[in-house]
Amino acid sequence: MSAKAPLTVLVSLALALSAGAQTLYGPTPYLSPADSPFPVLTPQWVLEDFEDGLLNVPGVSASAGYVTSTHFSGSIIDSVDADDGVINGACAGGDSYFYGSGGVGIIFTFDAAVLGGLPRKAGLVWTDGGTGTSVTFEAFDANGASLGQVLAPNVGDGSNNGTTAEDRFFGVEHAAGIKQLKIRHSAGGIEVDHLQYERPCGVSAASIYCTAKTNSQGCAPQIGYDGCPSASSTSAFRITCSQVLNNKSGLMFYGYGQLAAPFQGGFLCVQPPTRRTTIQSSGGNAGPDDCSGQYSFDMRNWIQSNQDPNLVVGATAYAQYWMRDPSSASTTGLSNGLGFTVMP
Ligand SMILES: [Ca+2]
Ligand SMILES: [Ca+2]
Ligand SMILES: [Ca+2]
Numbered sequence: 001m002s003a004k005a006p007l008t009v010l011v012s013l014a015l016a017l018s019a020g021a022q023t024l025y026g027p028t029p030y031l032s033p034a035d036s037p038f039p040v041l042t043p044q045w046v047l048e049d050f051e052d053g054l055l056n057v058p059g060v061s062a063s064a065g066y067v068t069s070t071h072f073s074g075s076i077i078d079s080v081d082a083d084d085g086v087i088n089g090a091c092a093g094g095d096s097y098f099y100g101s102g103g104v105g106i107i108f109t110f111d112a113a114v115l116g117g118l119p120r121k122a123g124l125v126w127t128d129g130g131t132g133t134s135v136t137f138e139a140f141d142a143n144g145a146s147l148g149q150v151l152a153p154n155v156g157d158g159s160n161n162g163t164t165a166e167d168r169f170f171g172v173e174h175a176a177g178i179k180q181l182k183i184r185h186s187a188g189g190i191e192v193d194h195l196q197y198e199r200p201c202g203v204s205a206a207s208i209y210c211t212a213k214t215n216s217q218g219c220a221p222q223i224g225y226d227g228c229p230s231a232s233s234t235s236a237f238r239i240t241c242s243q244v245l246n247n248k249s250g251l252m253f254y255g256y257g258q259l260a261a262p263f264q265g266g267f268l269c270v271q272p273p274t275r276r277t278t279i280q281s282s283g284g285n286a287g288p289d290d291c292s293g294q295y296s297f298d299m300r301n302w303i304q305s306n307q308d309p310n311l312v313v314g315a316t317a318y319a320q321y322w323m324r325d326p327s328s329a330s331t332t333g334l335s336n337g338l339g340f341t342v343m344p
Protein backbone atom coordinates (compact mmCIF):
# COMPACT_ATOMS: atom_id res chain seq x y z
CA MET A 1 0.00 0.00 0.00
CA SER A 2 1.06 3.52 -0.66
CA ALA A 3 1.64 5.96 2.18
CA LYS A 4 -1.19 8.21 1.08
CA ALA A 5 -4.66 6.75 1.52
CA PRO A 6 -7.16 6.86 -1.30
CA LEU A 7 -9.69 9.64 -0.87
CA THR A 8 -13.04 9.28 -2.59
CA VAL A 9 -13.39 5.76 -3.92
CA LEU A 10 -16.56 4.69 -5.65
CA VAL A 11 -16.62 1.00 -6.44
CA SER A 12 -19.63 -0.49 -8.14
CA LEU A 13 -21.74 -2.80 -6.01
CA ALA A 14 -20.92 -5.81 -8.16
CA LEU A 15 -17.23 -5.24 -7.65
CA ALA A 16 -17.62 -4.62 -3.97
CA LEU A 17 -18.99 -8.16 -3.77
CA SER A 18 -16.03 -9.64 -5.66
CA ALA A 19 -12.61 -10.49 -4.28
CA GLY A 20 -11.85 -6.82 -3.66
CA ALA A 21 -8.12 -7.19 -4.19
CA GLN A 22 -7.90 -3.84 -5.94
CA THR A 23 -7.63 -0.30 -4.59
CA LEU A 24 -8.88 2.69 -6.54
CA TYR A 25 -7.54 6.23 -6.08
CA GLY A 26 -9.04 9.62 -6.81
CA PRO A 27 -10.41 11.91 -7.87
CA THR A 28 -7.78 14.14 -6.26
CA PRO A 29 -6.33 17.51 -7.33
CA TYR A 30 -3.02 17.09 -9.18
CA LEU A 31 -0.61 19.90 -10.01
CA SER A 32 2.68 17.99 -10.00
CA PRO A 33 4.06 14.45 -9.47
CA ALA A 34 4.07 15.20 -5.73
CA ASP A 35 0.27 14.93 -5.86
CA SER A 36 0.37 11.30 -6.98
CA PRO A 37 -0.22 8.65 -4.31
CA PHE A 38 2.60 6.74 -6.04
CA PRO A 39 6.40 7.39 -6.02
CA VAL A 40 6.34 8.19 -9.75
CA LEU A 41 9.78 9.81 -9.85
CA THR A 42 11.59 6.72 -8.52
CA PRO A 43 13.37 4.33 -10.90
CA GLN A 44 10.69 1.70 -10.55
CA TRP A 45 8.11 4.03 -12.08
CA VAL A 46 7.38 5.28 -15.58
CA LEU A 47 5.84 8.75 -16.03
CA GLU A 48 4.59 9.93 -19.45
CA ASP A 49 4.18 13.73 -19.33
CA PHE A 50 4.03 14.16 -23.16
CA GLU A 51 6.53 17.02 -22.95
CA ASP A 52 8.57 15.55 -25.81
CA GLY A 53 5.46 15.63 -28.03
CA LEU A 54 5.18 11.84 -28.09
CA LEU A 55 3.42 8.97 -26.35
CA ASN A 56 6.55 6.85 -26.28
CA VAL A 57 7.03 5.28 -22.86
CA PRO A 58 7.44 1.51 -23.24
CA GLY A 59 4.60 -0.96 -23.35
CA VAL A 60 1.54 1.30 -23.52
CA SER A 61 -0.72 2.34 -26.40
CA ALA A 62 -3.84 4.49 -26.70
CA SER A 63 -7.12 3.46 -28.32
CA ALA A 64 -7.62 6.87 -29.93
CA GLY A 65 -6.48 10.48 -29.89
CA TYR A 66 -3.11 12.19 -30.24
CA VAL A 67 -0.54 14.22 -28.41
CA THR A 68 -2.25 17.62 -28.17
CA SER A 69 0.55 19.73 -29.68
CA THR A 70 0.33 17.80 -32.96
CA HIS A 71 -3.07 19.46 -33.61
CA PHE A 72 -3.33 22.45 -31.28
CA SER A 73 -1.05 25.14 -29.94
CA GLY A 74 -1.00 27.84 -27.32
CA SER A 75 -2.99 28.08 -24.11
CA ILE A 76 -5.67 25.69 -25.34
CA ILE A 77 -3.34 22.83 -24.37
CA ASP A 78 -4.09 21.62 -20.84
CA SER A 79 -0.93 20.11 -19.40
CA VAL A 80 -0.30 19.30 -15.76
CA ASP A 81 0.64 22.57 -14.07
CA ALA A 82 4.22 21.75 -13.03
CA ASP A 83 5.34 20.72 -16.52
CA ASP A 84 6.38 24.30 -17.30
CA GLY A 85 8.55 24.38 -14.19
CA VAL A 86 6.28 26.47 -11.98
CA ILE A 87 3.01 25.68 -10.21
CA ASN A 88 0.98 28.77 -11.01
CA GLY A 89 -2.51 27.74 -12.14
CA ALA A 90 -1.47 27.27 -15.77
CA CYS A 91 1.04 25.43 -17.92
CA ALA A 92 2.43 27.63 -20.68
CA GLY A 93 3.89 25.56 -23.50
CA GLY A 94 3.15 22.22 -21.89
CA ASP A 95 1.82 19.18 -23.69
CA SER A 96 -0.80 16.52 -23.03
CA TYR A 97 -2.95 13.92 -24.84
CA PHE A 98 -6.30 14.70 -26.50
CA TYR A 99 -9.22 12.89 -28.06
CA GLY A 100 -12.25 14.65 -29.57
CA SER A 101 -14.87 12.15 -28.44
CA GLY A 102 -14.84 12.48 -24.68
CA GLY A 103 -17.94 10.33 -24.39
CA VAL A 104 -16.12 7.42 -26.00
CA GLY A 105 -12.99 8.29 -24.11
CA ILE A 106 -9.46 6.93 -24.26
CA ILE A 107 -8.30 3.45 -23.28
CA PHE A 108 -4.61 3.02 -22.46
CA THR A 109 -3.55 -0.62 -22.84
CA PHE A 110 -0.41 -2.13 -21.29
CA ASP A 111 1.53 -4.73 -23.27
CA ALA A 112 2.69 -7.55 -20.99
CA ALA A 113 5.00 -8.91 -23.68
CA VAL A 114 6.90 -5.63 -23.88
CA LEU A 115 6.89 -4.92 -20.16
CA GLY A 116 7.55 -8.46 -18.96
CA GLY A 117 4.21 -8.52 -17.14
CA LEU A 118 1.40 -6.13 -16.33
CA PRO A 119 1.82 -3.18 -13.97
CA ARG A 120 0.37 -3.58 -10.49
CA LYS A 121 -0.09 0.17 -9.96
CA ALA A 122 -1.06 2.80 -12.54
CA GLY A 123 -2.85 6.10 -12.93
CA LEU A 124 -3.37 9.22 -15.02
CA VAL A 125 -4.54 12.82 -14.73
CA TRP A 126 -7.64 14.25 -16.39
CA THR A 127 -6.85 17.83 -17.42
CA ASP A 128 -9.69 19.20 -19.52
CA GLY A 129 -13.19 18.78 -20.92
CA GLY A 130 -16.46 20.62 -21.38
CA THR A 131 -18.09 22.92 -18.85
CA GLY A 132 -19.32 20.98 -15.84
CA THR A 133 -18.28 17.66 -17.33
CA SER A 134 -18.31 14.58 -15.12
CA VAL A 135 -15.34 12.25 -15.51
CA THR A 136 -15.39 8.46 -15.20
CA PHE A 137 -12.21 6.42 -14.71
CA GLU A 138 -12.23 2.65 -15.01
CA ALA A 139 -9.49 -0.01 -14.87
CA PHE A 140 -9.44 -3.57 -16.20
CA ASP A 141 -7.50 -6.69 -15.27
CA ALA A 142 -5.61 -9.09 -17.55
CA ASN A 143 -8.86 -10.85 -18.51
CA GLY A 144 -10.73 -7.65 -19.33
CA ALA A 145 -12.79 -7.72 -16.13
CA SER A 146 -13.50 -4.30 -14.62
CA LEU A 147 -11.59 -3.41 -11.46
CA GLY A 148 -14.14 -0.69 -10.72
CA GLN A 149 -14.96 2.89 -11.62
CA VAL A 150 -14.15 6.21 -10.02
CA LEU A 151 -16.45 9.16 -10.74
CA ALA A 152 -15.53 12.83 -10.56
CA PRO A 153 -18.81 14.75 -10.94
CA ASN A 154 -18.96 18.24 -12.47
CA VAL A 155 -15.25 19.01 -12.53
CA GLY A 156 -14.99 20.87 -15.86
CA ASP A 157 -14.30 24.53 -15.03
CA GLY A 158 -15.68 26.15 -18.20
CA SER A 159 -12.25 27.16 -19.52
CA ASN A 160 -10.30 25.37 -22.23
CA ASN A 161 -7.25 27.53 -21.71
CA GLY A 162 -4.97 25.53 -19.50
CA THR A 163 -6.43 26.15 -16.07
CA THR A 164 -5.25 23.53 -13.60
CA ALA A 165 -7.33 23.74 -10.42
CA GLU A 166 -9.85 21.38 -12.05
CA ASP A 167 -7.26 18.71 -12.89
CA ARG A 168 -7.88 15.35 -11.23
CA PHE A 169 -5.81 12.24 -10.62
CA PHE A 170 -7.22 8.72 -10.91
CA GLY A 171 -5.36 5.52 -10.14
CA VAL A 172 -5.60 1.85 -9.40
CA GLU A 173 -3.61 -0.82 -7.58
CA HIS A 174 -4.17 -4.51 -8.33
CA ALA A 175 -1.67 -7.21 -7.37
CA ALA A 176 -2.57 -9.51 -10.27
CA GLY A 177 -1.87 -6.80 -12.83
CA ILE A 178 -3.63 -4.00 -14.72
CA LYS A 179 -4.26 -4.35 -18.43
CA GLN A 180 -6.17 -1.15 -19.25
CA LEU A 181 -7.05 2.31 -17.95
CA LYS A 182 -10.15 3.95 -19.42
CA ILE A 183 -10.99 7.63 -19.05
CA ARG A 184 -14.13 9.25 -20.45
CA HIS A 185 -16.45 12.12 -19.59
CA SER A 186 -19.86 13.59 -20.28
CA ALA A 187 -19.10 16.73 -22.32
CA GLY A 188 -16.54 17.90 -24.87
CA GLY A 189 -13.20 16.58 -26.05
CA ILE A 190 -11.06 14.94 -23.39
CA GLU A 191 -7.52 15.77 -22.38
CA VAL A 192 -5.22 13.82 -20.07
CA ASP A 193 -1.62 13.94 -18.86
CA HIS A 194 0.87 12.22 -16.53
CA LEU A 195 0.10 8.65 -17.47
CA GLN A 196 2.04 6.65 -14.86
CA TYR A 197 2.71 3.02 -13.97
CA GLU A 198 5.00 0.89 -11.89
CA ARG A 199 7.38 -1.29 -13.86
CA PRO A 200 5.94 -4.79 -13.51
CA CYS A 201 9.03 -6.54 -12.20
CA GLY A 202 7.23 -8.06 -9.23
CA VAL A 203 4.72 -9.86 -11.41
CA SER A 204 7.12 -11.10 -14.02
CA ALA A 205 10.13 -11.86 -11.95
CA ALA A 206 8.74 -13.33 -8.79
CA SER A 207 6.87 -16.59 -8.55
CA ILE A 208 5.66 -18.87 -5.79
CA TYR A 209 6.34 -22.60 -5.99
CA CYS A 210 6.87 -25.77 -3.92
CA THR A 211 4.70 -26.87 -0.97
CA ALA A 212 4.53 -25.55 2.58
CA LYS A 213 4.66 -27.97 5.52
CA THR A 214 1.39 -27.93 7.48
CA ASN A 215 2.24 -26.84 11.01
CA SER A 216 1.09 -28.15 14.39
CA GLN A 217 -1.93 -25.82 14.30
CA GLY A 218 -3.00 -27.03 10.86
CA CYS A 219 -1.78 -23.97 8.92
CA ALA A 220 0.44 -23.88 5.85
CA PRO A 221 2.99 -21.04 6.22
CA GLN A 222 2.59 -19.00 3.05
CA ILE A 223 5.47 -17.11 1.49
CA GLY A 224 4.65 -13.86 -0.32
CA TYR A 225 6.16 -10.58 -1.39
CA ASP A 226 5.52 -6.87 -1.71
CA GLY A 227 7.43 -4.52 -3.97
CA CYS A 228 10.05 -5.32 -6.60
CA PRO A 229 13.43 -7.06 -6.43
CA SER A 230 15.27 -4.07 -7.85
CA ALA A 231 18.88 -3.05 -7.46
CA SER A 232 17.93 0.62 -7.80
CA SER A 233 14.46 0.95 -6.27
CA THR A 234 14.05 3.20 -3.27
CA SER A 235 11.09 1.21 -1.94
CA ALA A 236 11.19 -2.10 -0.12
CA PHE A 237 11.07 -5.58 -1.62
CA ARG A 238 9.65 -7.53 1.29
CA ILE A 239 9.65 -11.30 1.31
CA THR A 240 6.88 -12.19 3.74
CA CYS A 241 5.48 -15.27 5.43
CA SER A 242 1.99 -15.50 6.91
CA GLN A 243 0.00 -18.30 8.62
CA VAL A 244 2.89 -18.81 11.02
CA LEU A 245 2.80 -19.89 14.69
CA ASN A 246 2.80 -16.86 16.97
CA ASN A 247 5.87 -15.78 18.91
CA LYS A 248 8.29 -18.21 17.32
CA SER A 249 11.74 -17.62 15.87
CA GLY A 250 12.19 -18.04 12.17
CA LEU A 251 14.24 -16.86 9.25
CA MET A 252 14.24 -16.60 5.48
CA PHE A 253 16.97 -18.43 3.62
CA TYR A 254 17.71 -18.46 -0.06
CA GLY A 255 19.90 -19.94 -2.75
CA TYR A 256 20.21 -20.14 -6.51
CA GLY A 257 18.34 -23.28 -7.47
CA GLN A 258 14.77 -24.61 -7.10
CA LEU A 259 14.17 -27.81 -5.21
CA ALA A 260 11.30 -29.82 -3.75
CA ALA A 261 13.08 -32.43 -1.68
CA PRO A 262 11.63 -34.13 1.44
CA PHE A 263 13.04 -32.33 4.47
CA GLN A 264 12.07 -32.23 8.17
CA GLY A 265 8.60 -33.59 7.44
CA GLY A 266 8.01 -31.12 4.61
CA PHE A 267 9.94 -29.93 1.60
CA LEU A 268 13.19 -28.12 1.13
CA CYS A 269 12.40 -25.73 -1.73
CA VAL A 270 15.87 -24.23 -2.17
CA GLN A 271 18.82 -26.08 -3.55
CA PRO A 272 21.89 -25.95 -1.28
CA PRO A 273 24.11 -24.18 -0.67
CA THR A 274 21.67 -21.83 1.00
CA ARG A 275 22.24 -18.56 2.74
CA ARG A 276 20.42 -17.46 5.91
CA THR A 277 19.11 -13.98 6.62
CA THR A 278 18.35 -12.39 9.99
CA ILE A 279 16.46 -14.33 12.69
CA GLN A 280 13.02 -12.82 13.34
CA SER A 281 10.20 -13.29 15.87
CA SER A 282 6.81 -14.02 14.34
CA GLY A 283 4.87 -11.88 16.83
CA GLY A 284 1.10 -12.28 16.69
CA ASN A 285 -1.32 -13.06 19.50
CA ALA A 286 0.04 -13.34 23.05
CA GLY A 287 -1.95 -16.45 23.98
CA PRO A 288 -1.58 -20.15 23.12
CA ASP A 289 -0.29 -21.30 19.76
CA ASP A 290 -2.27 -20.13 16.75
CA CYS A 291 -1.38 -19.00 13.21
CA SER A 292 -1.34 -15.25 13.85
CA GLY A 293 2.44 -14.90 13.44
CA GLN A 294 4.20 -13.54 10.39
CA TYR A 295 7.64 -12.68 9.13
CA SER A 296 8.87 -9.99 6.75
CA PHE A 297 12.37 -9.40 5.41
CA ASP A 298 13.34 -6.43 3.19
CA MET A 299 15.43 -8.11 0.52
CA ARG A 300 16.06 -4.79 -1.20
CA ASN A 301 18.40 -3.75 1.60
CA TRP A 302 20.18 -7.08 1.31
CA ILE A 303 20.54 -6.68 -2.47
CA GLN A 304 21.66 -3.06 -2.35
CA SER A 305 24.09 -3.46 0.56
CA ASN A 306 26.09 -6.05 -1.39
CA GLN A 307 25.74 -8.70 1.30
CA ASP A 308 25.99 -11.34 -1.39
CA PRO A 309 28.21 -10.89 -4.48
CA ASN A 310 26.04 -13.36 -6.41
CA LEU A 311 22.82 -11.42 -5.83
CA VAL A 312 23.22 -8.97 -8.72
CA VAL A 313 21.03 -7.75 -11.60
CA GLY A 314 19.87 -10.71 -13.65
CA ALA A 315 20.43 -13.29 -10.91
CA THR A 316 17.47 -15.53 -10.07
CA ALA A 317 17.23 -16.56 -6.43
CA TYR A 318 14.86 -18.83 -4.51
CA ALA A 319 13.70 -18.10 -0.97
CA GLN A 320 11.95 -20.10 1.77
CA TYR A 321 11.11 -19.52 5.44
CA TRP A 322 12.09 -21.90 8.20
CA MET A 323 10.61 -21.54 11.69
CA ARG A 324 10.24 -23.13 15.12
CA ASP A 325 7.28 -25.45 15.68
CA PRO A 326 7.93 -27.18 19.04
CA SER A 327 4.86 -29.45 18.71
CA SER A 328 5.99 -30.82 15.37
CA ALA A 329 8.00 -34.07 15.31
CA SER A 330 10.95 -32.20 13.83
CA THR A 331 10.24 -29.09 16.00
CA THR A 332 10.49 -27.10 12.78
CA GLY A 333 8.23 -25.64 10.12
CA LEU A 334 8.72 -24.68 6.47
CA SER A 335 6.97 -22.34 4.05
CA ASN A 336 6.63 -22.81 0.32
CA GLY A 337 9.14 -21.12 -2.00
CA LEU A 338 9.47 -17.81 -3.83
CA GLY A 339 11.61 -17.30 -6.91
CA PHE A 340 12.67 -13.82 -8.01
CA THR A 341 15.04 -12.21 -10.48
CA VAL A 342 16.96 -9.12 -9.48
CA MET A 343 15.97 -6.28 -11.82
CA PRO A 344 17.94 -3.09 -12.61
CA1 LIG B 1 2.38 17.52 -19.78
CA1 LIG C 1 2.57 25.90 -14.46
CA1 LIG D 1 -7.23 21.81 -16.89
Ligand SMILES: [Ca+2]
Pocket residue numbers: 127128129156157158159160161162163166
Ligand atom coordinates in the same frame (compact mmCIF):
# COMPACT_ATOMS: atom_id res chain seq x y z
CA1 LIG E 1 -10.91 23.33 -18.36
